[in-house]
Amino acid sequence: MTYEFDFAAVLAYWPLLLEGVWTTLRLTFFCTVFGILIGAFCAVVRTSGxxxxxxxxxxxxxxxxxxxxxxxxxxxxxxxxxxxxxLPIMVGAVIALTVNIGAYTTEIVRAGIESINRGQLEAAECLGLSKMQTYLHVVIRPALERVYPALSSQYVLLMLASSILSSVGVEELFGISNRIQSDTYRNFEVFVVLGVLYLIMAVVVRAGFSVLGLALFPRRRKLGTPL
Structure with a gap:
């Protein structure tokens, strides 16, 4: 029994695929912003609250x-x-992913905070810095700098994990692919295209985090430390 590949039938749905890519990237962006805010706040509370x-x-x-x-x-x-x-389906999806990634971010940032030398806190106190200034400039920023590679990887995994939300009706990339499969009956071709698109998005998101890291942490750029 032979199987004839027909990628043209799948690629004919490129507008739908692009819509799914855009939805996935939007989910990743909003959940990254909110997840880091929640994770940093909870990490501070868990270490000194x-x-x-x-x-x-x-x-x-x-x-x-x-x-x-x-x-x-x-x-x-x-x-x-x-x-x-x-809740609108997209709002619920953002909340679900944010709540999930916030917990993992909390533990990653907490590890960074606990790696800060106690002497730096004493130096900040001697310099007359307020508690807020100490947390922002002596604790949070260096902590995020130290764990930034781990955070980047975690949020790339978040982007890939968003495919799970197709099970609850979110029409991100994986959800769109289910519609294409039902129309074309080309399951193998759909999953090949899907894998390539997720690989491209992962590379783009990781590159975006690298560029952001160079902007946020110039010291790593000067030292040549990987982001």
Whole structure:
């Protein structure tokens, strides 16, 4: 039995594929921004906040990291809707991914914060820096600089993990591919094209993080440290 490949039938749907790529990149962008903000805040709370706040953040981190993203997405999109709080599908998708990536970002940034030498904090205090200035310039910025490669990789994985949300009705790239499969019956060709597109997006997103890292952390650029 022979199989004749027909990529032209799949590539004829390039407008839909581009729409899926755009949706995936938009999800990645918004979740990256919100995820880093949530992760940095929770990391600060978990390292130096009051005990009750550390306990709440710890519970959030452990719950999210030990439950599947798909279940979290179902709860936020369908579970809340069943209680009368209806969210647009894209808003629910952004919230689900942000809540998920925020927990992982918290642990990565916490590792960076805990790597800061105590002597630097004492030096900042001797210089008369306020607590806010100390956290921004002596703690958070150096901590993010140290863990930036790990954060970059985590957010590339976030972009790839967004394909899971096709199961809850989000028409990102993987969700669009399901429509193309049902129209063309060319499953193999669709997945080949899909794999190539995800590979290209991963390279583009990683390159974007590298450029951003060069802008945010000039010292790494001067030292030639990989981002």
């Amino acid at each position: 009051p005990r009750w706040a550390r306990w709440i953040v710890g519970l959030y981190v452990e719950f999210i990291r030990n439950t599947p993203l798909l279940i979290q997405a179902y709860f936020l999109i369908f579970g809340i809707a069943s209680m009368g709080f209806r």
